[in-house]
Amino acid sequence: MSEAPARRRAEAKDTSGMASGMNDTGQRTGAHGAQDTAGGAGRTLIRGARLLGGSPTDVLIEGERIAEIGHHLGAAGAVTVDAGGLILLPGLVDLHTHLREPGREDSETVLTGTRAAARGGYTAVHAMANTFPVADTAGVVEQVWRLGRESGYCDVQPVGAVTVGLGGEQLAELGAMHDSAAGVVVFSDDGRCVDDAVIMRRALEYVKAFDGVIAQHAQEPRLTADAQMNEGVVSAELGLGGWPAVAEEAIIARDVLLAAHVGSRLHVCHLSTAGSVELVRWAKSKGWRVTAEVTPHHLLLTDELVRSFDPVYKVNPPLRTENDVLALREALADGTIDCVATDHAPHPFEDKDCEWGAAAMGMVGLETALSVVQHTMVDTGLLDWAAVASRMSARPAAIGRLAGHGRPVAPGEPANLTLLDPAYRGVVDPAHFASRSRNSPYRGLELPGRVTHTFLRGRATVQDGELV
Amino acid sequence: MKRHLVSAADLTRDDALLILDTAEELTRVADRPIKKLPTLRGRTVVNLFFEDSTRTRISFEAAAKRLSADVINFSAKGSSVSKGESLKDTALTLEAMGADAVVIRHHDSGAPHRLATSGWIGGCVVNAGDGTHEHPTQALLDAFTLRRRLADGPRRGIGADLSGRRVTIVGDILHSRVARSNIHLLTTLGAEVTVVAPPTLLPVGIERWPCEVSYDLDAVLPKSDAVMMLRVQRERMNAAFFPTEREYARRYGLHGGRMARMPAHALVMHPGPMNRGMEITAEVADSPRCTAVEQVAGGVSVRMAVLYLLLGGAEPAVSTPRTEETQ
């Protein structure tokens, strides 16, 4: 925090886990005034970072922008960050975050959620619409957008609901949300599927007027009544209601055909099955305007974990099989899946400290996403760091038409940057999360990588692994 | 034995035989002038029922009382607190009351597992049926009845498993905790299990279960030492699992004509309560081959055995390899 010495080495071997000591649940600390530390509005020199995993390079930040990239840059008057061994990435962008405000501030607020995002290396997140009230009007999306601007940790781009109250019956005022200060481009009823084919068609068509995109939570509701977990060998044994892969795939198949028919942009949320990958691959091969995301947990975890009946593994769409996990990794590697999106879904302790059937669905993910991607994609040789920058920054920003994010790391570009120590290994301890919620499925798991610094328009939001 | 009985899969062959043999000894207590043993004096057994089941509850209650345990019946059904809160809060209450064992029936699959592993309580957990997951004491009493009936000689099969016996389970396998527990336990005891049901009432993934699957009851009956008929709820018809009750009964019900196709020694079992006219006709239900009533009687002995073996010592019983006694 503000007491941090200005020139503390950007070393990774300190303190307390994936994300260190900081356990603040949202006091605005005044730490933003700490402009004497690295990342002031002035000059910051990042020395010796491996840009996109390449050879050591110096990056000079002046004000909100990247001024210069090269070797042995002069540091006169600049705060220096010794980034030897660290990976420099463009600031990460999440297309799928639940910030819970307004309405469920007991599980997360815009402030705590953006602090968690900054800790995870994010400089922009898309806040999903399933709040209370639902973000289905210009008023609500502007409120969320404004709270994000005030937090200062991370840009918040609201996602608007497709239908009023997520009810699936009447289109929300998509145009008004787009025209609002929030400038909404991505619309989603996430948490619920827009299952009515006509409503889905209309939504896809309607948002063409302002280059919007419908992000579909693909879940055929009748096939998933009382669903508790992936339908398969494990659900059969455990006697838990099955969520069959076909319930996701049937909607994706319909939606890509609809998108093709009306020439609209479709984004598929949290792809979870090998069959869904095949469908998206097919749609893309046709040249249709379809994009897709995968969550970190679907890249790592399988439904075998449900045998513990621990609701921390309860999520929607559910954890699938090993075969699905491998297909998703491959699809993310070959670009069939465009991006990683966290589906960060905070829940209060009591909503998970109960029996499986009564538990809420969802997992927090902002503070572990990059580590999981390193573990599943980089350390396995499936992606290099440049591709990680694409999947976690450039592509999601492009899908959301988000200005100023996901840009190349180049002189003149906004200084939205993330530094990661790839050599770090630590055991995940949710007690140290900045998120207000602790429902992480990685508790106790050793994962690689740690975000040491995050810069939002030239200003450090995270420094030496701690929030500024 | 493990400290809790949550799943029939928790039981090794030796554990299962220990329970069955113990139950066999305890059956004789019912024939004595004083049907009570002092063994669990001072122990508290809580029957925690989130779902109505008078039969199972009184069976556990009789078992605990015959062992002199103090019994507290806690029916949580209709409680106004949300389901999640009530299991944990109830568990903490029971812990404060010093429950040595909690017998739990719950509508959610996995609730007993959660209770056993959450750290909410310190006592033993006995699963008395959870959702569509498991009902291990039902499987034990079925195996108990099966072994007694199929055994030759006066020893009632003590020490013996069910090697080579062929058991057919018919009906709503998808929603049946009785079927799941029975498949685990019967397989552990060496029996060969075949399940018969319309494909809609078989779970996806059943091909990985240690049993044969058939859609044709008539073909399986002549090869069965026992046929276990599961209760089929009429509501399933409305969810399109089968077209009509009549069609279900015709294809998968057990009637006198079908019973005649079974070997002479073969049994008809039913966990109750029976839907006469649906999965079983009155003629079959009332025939001497039908063990439904015996199963209920065996239930008390089996549950006594489970409670004794879990609670009777400083820790649960340690099973040793058992062989058939020769006397």
Added chain:
Amino acid sequence: MDTNAHASAPPGAPSHDAPARSVLEAPDIARALTRIAHEIVERAKGAGDVVLLGIPTRGVFLARRLGEKLRGITGHPVPVGSLDITMYRDDLRLRPARALARTDIPGEGIDGGLVVLVDDVLFSGRTIRAALDALNDIGRPRAVQLAVLVDRGHRELPIRADYVGKNIPTSLRETVKVLLTEEDGRDGVLLGTRPAA
């Protein structure tokens, strides 16, 4: 079977400090049982209403042998059964729950009869206390007597045997192990030393 006697010599336990010493051989055991049988006949005035109940495991075999001898003496069969006392023990909570042994009450029942409990070793007396409780739940005999092959002393309860094969004074560090052909392959009584704790 006396609790403490066997607790000190569990099967498969490491060998004792000193090698076990034989204190009774097969012929001694046979003679002792014959003597006890005669004493029973004498005290029970012909043993017409005697029911022998052995306490598992070895007490049951001893009861059967006694039954044979009584039949030889009196010319009529004597009912023999077994009485498992596990559920009545006072030390259940000191060890894992135990498997039950068989209780077999002869068809004639025990009401009004003379029950002779038969066990291999009498030690603390706690087993016999449990047996008396168990018997109480089964019926109401005219009288209950106790026959043991070995009385090793150290009673912890006001219990004594009516018929004793042999009194063997022991120290608490010693163990007494009865071997019977039916269970152990040979007859004998061994005196050993409990391994130092």
